[in-house]
Amino acid sequence: MRATRFFISTLKEAPADAEIVSHKLMMRAGMIKRLGSGIYNYMPMGLRVIRKVENIVREEMNRSNAIEMLMPVVQPAELWQETGRWDKMGPELMRVKDRHGREYAIQPTSEEVITDVVRSEIKSYRQLPLNFYHIQTKFRDERRPRFGLMRGREFTMKDAYSFDRNVDGLKQSYQVMFDAYTRIFTRFGLEFRAVAADNGAIGGSGSHEFHVIADTGEDAIVYCPSSDYAANMEAAEAVAPSGERAAASAALTKTATPGKAKCEDVAELLAIPLTSTVKSIVLTVETEEKGALHKQVWLLLLRGDHELNEIKVSKIPGLANNRFATEDEIVEHFGTRPGYLGPINTSLPVKIVADRTVAMMSDFVCGANEADFHFTGANWGRDLPEAQVADLRNVVAGDASPDGKGVLAIQRGIEVGHVFQLGTSYSESMKATFLDENGKPQFLQMGCYGIGVTRILGAAIEQNFDDKGIIWPTAIAPFEVVLCPMGMDKSEAVKEQVESLYAALLAAGVDVILDDRGQRPGAMFADWELIGVPHRIVIGDRGLKDGMLEYQGRRDTEATAVAVPDMLSFILAKLAGK
Amino acid sequence: MRATRFFISTLKEAPADAEIVSHKLMMRAGMIKRLGSGIYNYMPMGLRVIRKVENIVREEMNRSNAIEMLMPVVQPAELWQETGRWDKMGPELMRVKDRHGREYAIQPTSEEVITDVVRSEIKSYRQLPLNFYHIQTKFRDERRPRFGLMRGREFTMKDAYSFDRNVDGLKQSYQVMFDAYTRIFTRFGLEFRAVAADNGAIGGSGSHEFHVIADTGEDAIVYCPSSDYAANMEAAEAVAPSGERAAASAALTKTATPGKAKCEDVAELLAIPLTSTVKSIVLTVETEEKGALHKQVWLLLLRGDHELNEIKVSKIPGLANNRFATEDEIVEHFGTRPGYLGPINTSLPVKIVADRTVAMMSDFVCGANEADFHFTGANWGRDLPEAQVADLRNVVAGDASPDGKGVLAIQRGIEVGHVFQLGTSYSESMKATFLDENGKPQFLQMGCYGIGVTRILGAAIEQNFDDKGIIWPTAIAPFEVVLCPMGMDKSEAVKEQVESLYAALLAAGVDVILDDRGQRPGAMFADWELIGVPHRIVIGDRGLKDGMLEYQGRRDTEATAVAVPDMLSFILAKLAGK
Structure with missing residues (x-):
C-alpha cells in the first residue's frame, strides 16, 4: 500500500472525552472516529486491525471444525420471549418496532436465533456434535458508554455455539474451544490469561474468561504463580486458613x-x-x-x-x-x-x-x-x-491457592473472551431436542463462546503502548512494515531503492506501507510511532552512500544499520519472530 | 473441506412462501433460512457464496483506489435530519430509540455518515479525490418483503462514496467506478448490462444501473443490439418518428x-x-x-x-x-x-x-x-x-435508438448495482466543504456507488438454473469442485484415490469439497446438482479398474472419462476457463 492511496489522519491531541489510553491513542492515530455515544466509524487504519483479528479468529475456529454462518442483526422478539430474556434483559437490549408494529431486538448475542436454527435442522444424534459461529455487528445499549471500543454500544463479536448429545460431549466441545482460544490469543501476540469464571446469570456450569493482562484492566484476576490455577475475582476460592483455631486467651x-x-x-x-x-x-x-x-x-x-x-x-x-x-x-x-x-x-x-x-x-x-x-x-x-x-470474601494476594500449590497473586485484566457451558437452559426453554440412539427425544447440550473482536483493539493497546503511541504486535498491526524514504522526490537513488525494496517486500507477501506523502522526517516518524507499525525501514542518501538502510523496531531505542542486499532477509527473519 | 465437517442441509420441497426460483432453490439448497419476514440466516453454504462475492467486490474496489472503512449500522437521527431524509423517507427507514430516548436510524445507506466523516477530515483540495467504501449490513423496512434475498429487509451492501473538487473530477471518479463495476460483474461470470438511469429523487445528475439479465427480472431494460446504447425504461428516450407528418386526407x-x-x-x-x-x-x-x-x-x-x-x-x-x-x-x-x-x-x-x-x-x-x-x-x-x-411514453421494441444506430430491443433485468453522480446535494445540506487553491471554501462534489451483495445471489440464480437446481458460475460457487466417491467406506482403492486427489486439489489452491458422508450415489448427485457446484468428479471402482475417473460439468449432459494422472491438470484447465 502506498500512503498516498490510503487514508492517514493523525491528531496531536486526543478529544477531551477520551479517558483511557487506548481510546486516546485510537482517536489520535485515526483508527476510529466517533459517530455517536458509544458508536464509532472504523476508519481505514482501524479496520485493517479488525480484519486481521477476524482472520485469526476465523482460521482457528475453522481449524476447530466450527462452521461459519451469519445470523441477522435484527431479530424477532418472539424468540427472545421464548427464553424469557425479552423481559429479563433491561434497557441494554435495544428494541425496535417495524412498520407493522412487530417487535425486534437489535442483537447483543444470538443464543435464541442459533437455537431456533438448530431445533429445526437437527433431528438425530448422528448429526452431532456441531459448532456454528458467526462474526457480526452487535448492539448493547450501555447506560454509560465510555472508553472507546472497550465499552461501546455497537461492536463486532465472534460468537460460537456448540451442540452435543450429552454432558461428556459438551465438555469435549468446550475443551476444543478453550484450546482454540488459547491459540487465538497466542497468535495475537498478547499476554493473556484464561481464568475460571462464575457461570453467572446465563445458567449452566463451567466457564472461563480470557483476559488480556493490562495494568489498566477493570477486572482483578487471581492466579497462582507456582501452579496453573487462575480465576477471576468472583470465582476465586478463599480457602480456610490451615491449622487449628488458637485457644481463647483474653476475656470478653x-x-x-x-x-x-x-x-x-x-x-x-x-x-x-x-x-x-x-x-x-x-x-x-x-x-x-x-x-x-x-x-x-x-x-x-x-x-x-x-x-x-x-x-x-x-x-x-x-x-x-x-x-x-x-x-x-x-x-x-x-x-x-x-x-x-x-x-x-x-x-x-x-x-x-x-x-x-x-x-x-x-x-x-x-x-x-x-x-x-x-x-x-x-x-x-x-x-x-x-x-x-x-467462603464470603474476595481473595487477597498471599492467600493460599485453592489447589494447595502455593500462594495467590493478583493482576489486572481486560476480558476479551468467554467460554461457557450452557447445558440445556436454552434447549429446554426453546424445546430444542434430538432423537438419541433409542429414538427418544433429548435436549441438546449447548455451549457458547464469545470473543469481542473490536474490544481486542482496545485491550491490545492498553497492554502495548508508550509515550509515542501504540505498539501493535505484528500479527494484528495495520501494516507489518513501514518504508520511510528521506526526500524521495529529490533523490533518484532513494526513489529507486525504496521502490525496489517495496516491490521485493510485496512479492515476499509482507504487508508493507510505503510512506510516499513527502512529509518531513520528524512528522513522518511521529505518525508511524503513533500508529504503532512494529517495523520501520528508513531509506536515505546518508546511509545509501555506504550501501546501508536503517531498521528500527517499534520497541527499539536505537536504529540498526543493515546493508541493502541483506534487508529483505533481515525483515523476513524479524517477521518470523527470529 | 470435508462434507462431514461442514453443514449440508437440502430439502426436496421449497416452503410454500417461496415464490420465485432463486428463493425456492436457495431454501432447498440450504443456503438461507428464514428468521422473520424478509430476514434470513445465511447458512454456511450461502455464506461461502456471499464471501466470494464480497472478495471480488473488495479486490476491484481496492484496485480502483477506493479505501475500505466500516460505518455503523445504528446511526444518529440528527445526521438524517440535516439532509431532511429523516422526514422525507417513509416507514422504509427503520427508526429506534435508545434508553435515553434519543433517536437512531438502522441504516439503509450511509450518505449522511460519510459526509459527516469527510466534512471533518477534509480541509484542502490537496486531499482530494477520495473514495471510501464499506461492506455492511443494511435494513430497509419493505412494506411487503418477498422473493427471498431479492427483496429482503436485512441485507448486505457495498456502498462507496467519492469526493472531488469539481464536476470534472466527479466525472472521472464516476468513470473509475463504472469500470470497476464492469470488471466486478464480469468476474462474477454473470451476463449483465449497464444502462443509463434516471437520476431519481436522490438528486444530482448522471447515473447508471447494472442489471443481471434474467427473464424473471422485474425491470425492463432497453438496449440497441447494433450499438452500445442501453437505458432503463424510465430513462430510455423515445425519439420522434422520422420524416414529415402526412397530410390530412380525411374529414373530421x-x-x-x-x-x-x-x-x-x-x-x-x-x-x-x-x-x-x-x-x-x-x-x-x-x-x-x-x-x-x-x-x-x-x-x-x-x-x-x-x-x-x-x-x-x-x-x-x-x-x-x-x-x-x-x-x-x-x-x-x-x-x-x-x-x-x-x-x-x-x-x-x-x-x-x-x-x-x-x-x-x-x-x-x-x-x-x-x-x-x-x-x-x-x-x-x-x-x-x-x-x-x-417525450411522454415508454419506448417499445422496434423504436429507433436515440443514438440513431438501429432499433431498440427490450429485455428483463435485475438491478444489482447503481452508480450515481450526486453532485453537491449532500455536501450543501451538510455544509461539507474544502478549501480550493485560492483558499476559498467549495462544496464537495460527491458520487455514490452501490452493489447489493446478497441480492447478487438471487440474481445469479435467476439467470443460472435448471430443473435440477442452481448452476453457479465458478467464481462465486460455494465450492469450485466436488469429489463424489462411490463406496469410499468399502473400497480401499476408492478411498486411496479420493484422498490423494483431494490433497492434490487442495495443494493446487482449488476450493474443493470431498463428500465423505457415505450417501447413495443418487442422493449425493442430487444434492450437488441442487447446490450447483460447477465441477464434479466421481471416483468409483468401475472406472478405477481402467484407471479412469469421471468428470461432469454442471451444465454437461454427459460425463467425461479422464485418466487418473490427467485429472488434476484437466480440472485446473477447466477452472482457468479453458
Whole structure:
C-alpha cells in the first residue's frame, strides 16, 4: 500500500472525552472516529486491525471444525420471549418496532436465533456434535458508554455455539474451544490469561474468561504463580486458613470506642492489627409465603481487612435474593445503628454466617450492639455459639491457592473472551431436542463462546503502548512494515531503492506501507510511532552512500544499520519472530 | 473441506412462501433460512457464496483506489435530519430509540455518515479525490418483503462514496467506478448490462444501473443490439418518428362509438389499427399562490398502443407535482366522463401536451368529449392547434435508438448495482466543504456507488438454473469442485484415490469439497446438482479398474472419462476457463 492511496489522519491531541489510553491513542492515530455515544466509524487504519483479528479468529475456529454462518442483526422478539430474556434483559437490549408494529431486538448475542436454527435442522444424534459461529455487528445499549471500543454500544463479536448429545460431549466441545482460544490469543501476540469464571446469570456450569493482562484492566484476576490455577475475582476460592483455631486467651470485654465505627479506626484506637477485627454486614431476604411477606435478616462476618464477594454470598442457600438491610431493620434487630454491630447480644435472632477466616479467629474484636462500644477478646464457642461457615470474601494476594500449590497473586485484566457451558437452559426453554440412539427425544447440550473482536483493539493497546503511541504486535498491526524514504522526490537513488525494496517486500507477501506523502522526517516518524507499525525501514542518501538502510523496531531505542542486499532477509527473519 | 465437517442441509420441497426460483432453490439448497419476514440466516453454504462475492467486490474496489472503512449500522437521527431524509423517507427507514430516548436510524445507506466523516477530515483540495467504501449490513423496512434475498429487509451492501473538487473530477471518479463495476460483474461470470438511469429523487445528475439479465427480472431494460446504447425504461428516450407528418386526407367526423371507452375497443369497432388512435390522460397540478390554491388541468396525448412514462412527465416544466385528475375535475373541464375525452372542444381550457409520436400523426381518432362518441379524421393545425410536444411514453421494441444506430430491443433485468453522480446535494445540506487553491471554501462534489451483495445471489440464480437446481458460475460457487466417491467406506482403492486427489486439489489452491458422508450415489448427485457446484468428479471402482475417473460439468449432459494422472491438470484447465 502506498500512503498516498490510503487514508492517514493523525491528531496531536486526543478529544477531551477520551479517558483511557487506548481510546486516546485510537482517536489520535485515526483508527476510529466517533459517530455517536458509544458508536464509532472504523476508519481505514482501524479496520485493517479488525480484519486481521477476524482472520485469526476465523482460521482457528475453522481449524476447530466450527462452521461459519451469519445470523441477522435484527431479530424477532418472539424468540427472545421464548427464553424469557425479552423481559429479563433491561434497557441494554435495544428494541425496535417495524412498520407493522412487530417487535425486534437489535442483537447483543444470538443464543435464541442459533437455537431456533438448530431445533429445526437437527433431528438425530448422528448429526452431532456441531459448532456454528458467526462474526457480526452487535448492539448493547450501555447506560454509560465510555472508553472507546472497550465499552461501546455497537461492536463486532465472534460468537460460537456448540451442540452435543450429552454432558461428556459438551465438555469435549468446550475443551476444543478453550484450546482454540488459547491459540487465538497466542497468535495475537498478547499476554493473556484464561481464568475460571462464575457461570453467572446465563445458567449452566463451567466457564472461563480470557483476559488480556493490562495494568489498566477493570477486572482483578487471581492466579497462582507456582501452579496453573487462575480465576477471576468472583470465582476465586478463599480457602480456610490451615491449622487449628488458637485457644481463647483474653476475656470478653466491652470496650469504649467512641466515634470509631470502622474497623480501621477501632484497630488504631486499640493499637491492635486490623486482622484482629471482625466487621458485620447485615442483609435482608424477603420471601412471600402463602401471600404473606416473610423477612429474614442475616449477619455476615468478615475479617476487618477483607472484602465481601457478593457472588459467593448469593450462592449460599437462602441468600440468593438478598439486599442490604435498611437502617430501620438494623435498629430493630441489633438495637443500635450501623457501626457498632456484632454477633453477640442481638435484639432479635438473626442468621449468622462467618467467613472461613473469621471462623478460625480467636480473641477478636467486634461491635457490641451498643453505640460507641466494641467487644474485645471475643471467642467462638465461649462467647457466642459456633456459626455457619462459608467462603464470603474476595481473595487477597498471599492467600493460599485453592489447589494447595502455593500462594495467590493478583493482576489486572481486560476480558476479551468467554467460554461457557450452557447445558440445556436454552434447549429446554426453546424445546430444542434430538432423537438419541433409542429414538427418544433429548435436549441438546449447548455451549457458547464469545470473543469481542473490536474490544481486542482496545485491550491490545492498553497492554502495548508508550509515550509515542501504540505498539501493535505484528500479527494484528495495520501494516507489518513501514518504508520511510528521506526526500524521495529529490533523490533518484532513494526513489529507486525504496521502490525496489517495496516491490521485493510485496512479492515476499509482507504487508508493507510505503510512506510516499513527502512529509518531513520528524512528522513522518511521529505518525508511524503513533500508529504503532512494529517495523520501520528508513531509506536515505546518508546511509545509501555506504550501501546501508536503517531498521528500527517499534520497541527499539536505537536504529540498526543493515546493508541493502541483506534487508529483505533481515525483515523476513524479524517477521518470523527470529 | 470435508462434507462431514461442514453443514449440508437440502430439502426436496421449497416452503410454500417461496415464490420465485432463486428463493425456492436457495431454501432447498440450504443456503438461507428464514428468521422473520424478509430476514434470513445465511447458512454456511450461502455464506461461502456471499464471501466470494464480497472478495471480488473488495479486490476491484481496492484496485480502483477506493479505501475500505466500516460505518455503523445504528446511526444518529440528527445526521438524517440535516439532509431532511429523516422526514422525507417513509416507514422504509427503520427508526429506534435508545434508553435515553434519543433517536437512531438502522441504516439503509450511509450518505449522511460519510459526509459527516469527510466534512471533518477534509480541509484542502490537496486531499482530494477520495473514495471510501464499506461492506455492511443494511435494513430497509419493505412494506411487503418477498422473493427471498431479492427483496429482503436485512441485507448486505457495498456502498462507496467519492469526493472531488469539481464536476470534472466527479466525472472521472464516476468513470473509475463504472469500470470497476464492469470488471466486478464480469468476474462474477454473470451476463449483465449497464444502462443509463434516471437520476431519481436522490438528486444530482448522471447515473447508471447494472442489471443481471434474467427473464424473471422485474425491470425492463432497453438496449440497441447494433450499438452500445442501453437505458432503463424510465430513462430510455423515445425519439420522434422520422420524416414529415402526412397530410390530412380525411374529414373530421364525429362517430358513434357506444360503450367503447378504450382505444382497443374503438379500433376494433371502426376496423382501424390501434396505432391510428390517441388516448387522453388528464393530470392536475395544484399550486399555492399568495395563499390561494391554483389548480391547472393538463391533457396528455399518447398513441393508443403506447404507455405513459411518469418519470418523463414529471420532468416537464409545470408537471413536477402532478396527480391524476379526479372525475369531478374531468367532468368540469371536458363536459363528459373519462372514456371519451379528447383535445377538441373541451369545456374549459386545458394545457395540452402531445407525445412526440402523436404530434406526427394525421387522420387520427380521439375522444369527442361527449359520451359514446369519438372523432375520426382528426388533424393537427386544421382541427385543433399544434400542441406542446414532449417525450411522454415508454419506448417499445422496434423504436429507433436515440443514438440513431438501429432499433431498440427490450429485455428483463435485475438491478444489482447503481452508480450515481450526486453532485453537491449532500455536501450543501451538510455544509461539507474544502478549501480550493485560492483558499476559498467549495462544496464537495460527491458520487455514490452501490452493489447489493446478497441480492447478487438471487440474481445469479435467476439467470443460472435448471430443473435440477442452481448452476453457479465458478467464481462465486460455494465450492469450485466436488469429489463424489462411490463406496469410499468399502473400497480401499476408492478411498486411496479420493484422498490423494483431494490433497492434490487442495495443494493446487482449488476450493474443493470431498463428500465423505457415505450417501447413495443418487442422493449425493442430487444434492450437488441442487447446490450447483460447477465441477464434479466421481471416483468409483468401475472406472478405477481402467484407471479412469469421471468428470461432469454442471451444465454437461454427459460425463467425461479422464485418466487418473490427467485429472488434476484437466480440472485446473477447466477452472482457468479453458
